[in-house]
Structure formats: C-alpha cells, structure tokens
Amino acid sequence: MNFPAELKYSKDDEWVRYDGDDAYVGITDYAQSELGDLVFVNFPEVGDEVTAGEPLGDVESVKAVADVFSPVTGVVLEINEDLLDDASLINSDPYGSWFIKVGSISETDDLMSADEYAEYRGQ
Amino acid sequence: MEKKTPLYDIHIKYGGKIVEFGGFLLPVQYGSGVKAEHMAVRTHCGLFDVSHMGEILVQGEKAKDYLNMLLTNDFTDLKPGGASYSPMCYENGGTVDDLIVYMRGENDYFLVVNAANTEKDFAWMCDHKIDGVELTNASNEWGQVALQGPNADKILHKIVDDKYIPAGYYTCIFDGDFRGIPVMISRTGYTGEDGFEIYMPADKAPEVWETLVEEGKDDGLIPCALGARDTLRLEAGMPLYGHEITEDISPKTSGLGFAIKMSKPDFIGKAALEADQPLKQRRVGLKVTGRGILREHLDVYRDGKLIGHTTSGTFLPYLGNSYGMAIVDTAAREIGAPCQVDVRGRMVDCEMVALPFYKRSK
Numbered sequence: 001m002n003f004p005a006e007l008k009y010s011k012d013d014e015w016v017r018y019d020g021d022d023a024y025v026g027i028t029d030y031a032q033s034e035l036g037d038l039v040f041v042n043f044p045e046v047g048d049e050v051t052a053g054e055p056l057g058d059v060e061s062v063k064a065v066a067d068v069f070s071p072v073t074g075v076v077l078e079i080n081e082d083l084l085d086d087a088s089l090i091n092s093d094p095y096g097s098w099f100i101k102v103g104s105i106s107e108t109d110d111l112m113s114a115d116e117y118a119e120y121r122g123q
Numbered sequence: 124m125e126k127k128t129p130l131y132d133i134h135i136k137y138g139g140k141i142v143e144f145g146g147f148l149l150p151v152q153y154g155s156g157v158k159a160e161h162m163a164v165r166t167h168c169g170l171f172d173v174s175h176m177g178e179i180l181v182q183g184e185k186a187k188d189y190l191n192m193l194l195t196n197d198f199t200d201l202k203p204g205g206a207s208y209s210p211m212c213y214e215n216g217g218t219v220d221d222l223i224v225y226m227r228g229e230n231d232y233f234l235v236v237n238a239a240n241t242e243k244d245f246a247w248m249c250d251h252k253i254d255g256v257e258l259t260n261a262s263n264e265w266g267q268v269a270l271q272g273p274n275a276d277k278i279l280h281k282i283v284d285d286k287y288i289p290a291g292y293y294t295c296i297f298d299g300d301f302r303g304i305p306v307m308i309s310r311t312g313y314t315g316e317d318g319f320e321i322y323m324p325a326d327k328a329p330e331v332w333e334t335l336v337e338e339g340k341d342d343g344l345i346p347c348a349l350g351a352r353d354t355l356r357l358e359a360g361m362p363l364y365g366h367e368i369t370e371d372i373s374p375k376t377s378g379l380g381f382a383i384k385m386s387k388p389d390f391i392g393k394a395a396l397e398a399d400q401p402l403k404q405r406r407v408g409l410k411v412t413g414r415g416i417l418r419e420h421l422d423v424y425r426d427g428k429l430i431g432h433t434t435s436g437t438f439l440p441y442l443g444n445s446y447g448m449a450i451v452d453t454a455a456r457e458i459g460a461p462c463q464v465d466v467r468g469r470m471v472d473c474e475m476v477a478l479p480f481y482k483r484s485k
Binding site: 040042058084088 | 140151152156157158350354414415416418437438440445467469
C-alpha cells in the first residue's frame with residue numbers, strides 16, 4: 001500500500017499536504033481500500049469553518065457511509081468539484097483526490113509521518 | 124457463534140472480505156469490488172456462495188394440503204420438477220419469511236428459506252404441522268452456489284450434460300450429474316439475470332466451485348459476494364426479507380400479490396390480508412434526481428408531509444444512479460411524482476418510479 005513520504009497522516013485515515021500556510025486534505029489509500037467502491041461524497045462549502053477532530057463531510061461506498069474528519073481547524077478555501085461528479089477517482093488516485101483546501105489554520109491534530117502511519121495500520 | 128459455509132476456505136483463498144450475515148461468515152466482496160462483480164453478472168457471469176440458505180423438507184401424504192395451508196401461494200397444480208415462490212404469513216398478515224418450494228415428487232417438497240430465518244421458520248412450521256406430514260431441517264447437509272448472468276447457460280453446458288440442465292425459468296432437475304457429483308439444478312436466481320442455483324452435498328461444494336471458476340473464466344465468470352448480491356437484487360426490484368417484507372410488512376403491502384392466492388379456501392394470514400383492504404401503504408421504487416445515496420430506514424416526504432420510509436437503497440452500478448425502495452402511503456404513491464428523502468438531515472430530491480428498475484432483454 002502506498003503512503004507518500006511528503007504527506008502527514010491522521011489516525012482517522014486522512015492525509016494532509018501543506019501548501020504554504022494552507023492545507024489540502026484527503027483520505028488515504030488504506031481508507032479507500034477499506035471502504036471499497038466509492039460512489040458519493042459530501043463536502044462543506046467554500047467559506048465554511050472546519051474543526052480538527054470533527055467531521056468535515058462523508059464518503060459513501062455501495063455498502064456504507066463513513067465520516068471524514070478534519071485534521072485541522074480552519075476555513076474552507078476550495079473544494080474538489082471533480083469528486084462530486086465521480087467519487088471513484090478517490091479509489092483510483094487517493095492522493096491526487098484532495099477533498100478540500102483549508103486556510104486560516106489555527107489548530108492541527110497530532111499527525112503521523114508516512115512511516116508512523118504505515119506502522120499504525122500494520123502495513 | 125457464526126457458522127462457516129463449506130466454501131469458507133475458498134473465500135479466504137480468493138481474497139474475500141469476510142463479514143457476518145444471517146449467522147454465517149461470508150464474503151461481502153472479493154478483490155475486484157462490488158461494482159465489478161455487479162457488472163460481471165449483468166454482462167458475463169458471476170458465481171455466488173449461497174450455502175447459507177436453509178433447506179427444509181416437507182414430505183408425507185398430506186404435504187400438499189399442509190403447504191396450501193401454511194403458505195400464501197397455491198401448490199395444487201405444481202408438478203414434479205416445478206418451483207414456486209411464496210411468502211409465509213403470520214395470522215396477522217405479517218411475513219414469517221419468503222421462500223421457494225420445489226416439488227421433487229408426489230408428497231415430496233424441498234423448501235429453500237432465508238438463512239437468518241431458518242430456525243424461526245422451522246419452529247413455525249413444526250408448530251403448525253398436521254398429521255401425515257414429516258418435516259426435516261436439512262440445511263447443514265447442503266451446499267449451494269448461484270451461477271448467474273448471460274453466460275451462465277453456456278458455462279454450465281461445458282460441464283453438465285444437456286439432460287440435467289433445466290430449460291424453463293423456475294424449473295428444476297433433482298438427479299443431475301456434475302462430473303460425478305450428484306446435484307440438484309434449478310433455473311432460478313436473485314439477480315434479474317438468467318442463471319442457475321446448484322445444490323450439492325456440502326462436502327462437494329468446493330469441487331463444484333473450482334470447476335465452475337475454471338470452466339467459466341474464459342467467459343468472464345468471476346466470484347461474486349454479498350455486496351453485489353444485494354445491489355443486483357435491488358436493481359432487479361426484488362424484495363429482501365427484513366427490508367421490503369418483515370414481521371410488520373405484509374406481502375400485499377410489498378406488492379407480492381402474484382404469489383398470494385386469495386381464492387384458496389384458507390391459509391394462515393388470509394383473514395388478516397382480506398381485512399387490510401384497501402391497502403394503507405404500498406411499496407414503490409425511488410430514483411434519486413438530486414444528490415445523495417438512499418439507504419434503508421430514511422423518512423420519505425412530499426411537500427413537508429411524511430408519507431413513508433425507505434426499506435433499501437444504494438448506488439446501482441449498472442444503471443449508474445442511486446435508487447431505493449420505500450413503503451409509502453397508498454394515496455401518495457404515484458409513479459412519476461416527486462418526493463424528498465431525509466438523508467441524515469439533508470433533503471434529497473427523488474422521483475417515484477416503477478419496479479423493477481432493471482429488466483433484462485430476453
């Protein structure tokens with residue numbers, strides 16, 4: 001399983017990629033594999049506030065719904081509209097499929113390195 | 124403790140993701156995923172382990188009379204080699220289970236029931252047994268696989284002689300020979316496609332499975348699991364016990380009138396079903412026209428008024444849209460009419476549509 005070294009990882013299986021002071025957030029290869037074929041995503045809107053450790057939205061597979069937790073507290077600057085049209089992009093490219101871009105970050109969860117996350121997930 | 128089917132080791136070997144279902148450990152999907160398995164059945168062929176289903180024998184000189192009293196369908200004209208679908212009701216019209224009755228011969232019937240209901244059904248049947256009938260719960264002796272899809276017929280013909288392959292839908296051959304293994308082959312299924320359900324002695328199930336995988340792979344056969352079984356039956360508009368029919372939802376409400384013969388002198392639940400007319404609620408199909416995925420147990424509204432609840436729902440891979448089934452007030456049930464479903468606090472626009480959502484071209 002693939003966990004790029006340049007990303008940070010949460011214990012709820014989200015990844016964070018910093019872009020200056022802002023951050024892109026998505027779900028990991030492990031998460032998409034556990035969830036199976038994804039068919040739908042629910043996002044906040046641009047301008048909404050997200051809170052570290054709280055759900056920012058959810059993803060749905062054929063079988064189930066799963067909350068996606070925000071690893072940071074901040075304001076939503078952008079959402080990835082491509083995923084609204086085709087959630088299966090998350091399965092095929094979990095690290096290219098960012099969910100939201102967050103700015104004005106005031107708080108961040110304890111995040112793991114790629115090696116720490118791989119060990120955490122027993123991979 | 125959960126039971127294993129005779130194919131449990133095969134599921135592990137093929138990378139099945141194991142879950143508990145109906146008291147059994149079964150795969151919810153294999154490596155290729157629910158969508159790919161679903162599409163394989165619609166376009167080529169899929170192979171399912173359905174050994175968890177219960178098998179109950181009804182035998183004896185009064186067997187036919189007993190079934191006509193116990194079940195809503197009419198077995199008077201069923202012939203050996205024939206099969207018939209039927210609900211089984213409580214006195215109050217609620218549903219004990221839905222099942223298939225195969226007639227093996229005079230005074231000899233083979234019933235296939237839902238896994239989770241096997242013990243409950245057998246107890247109910249024993250409680251209502253009459254003289255001249257013998258009941259046997261033979262569930263542990265049988266393995267069962269479902270071979271489903273447009274290539275199912277071609278694949279089975281590679282392995283089994285023509286004379287052991289039933290030609291007509293809902294017919295069955297009991298003394299089949301699958302390369303030396305005694306099998307029962309019925310032309311039935313739960314996917315909306317042509318196909319077969321093959322019953323064999325439990326210890327022979329792995330050999331039958333591996334033979335079908337080997338002979339079917341060139342025709343696009345892949346192993347399929349519970350996730351695809353559910354999306355396929357939903358796409359084909361078929362009810363699932365515990366969802367569209369329950370102890371509280373009568374088979375009439377769920378639109379199974381074709382299998383309820385009110386002309387019979389009597390059967391368990393007849394008086395209650397007669398009294399429940401006109402129906403207060405009925406089943407309907409819902410197609411999502413807005414954004415969202417339907418699931419079971421969601422409230423259905425029109426113009427702010429609660430009109431019913433969903434019983435199943437998901438994204439259907441072949442049709443490429445989210446659909447669901449719902450039980451709604453009869454007065455509000457109108458094909459083509461809009462409604463809204465409360466999906467975790469968000470109203471999702473839907474349209475009432477006719478069932479089934481998908482019907483194969485013959």
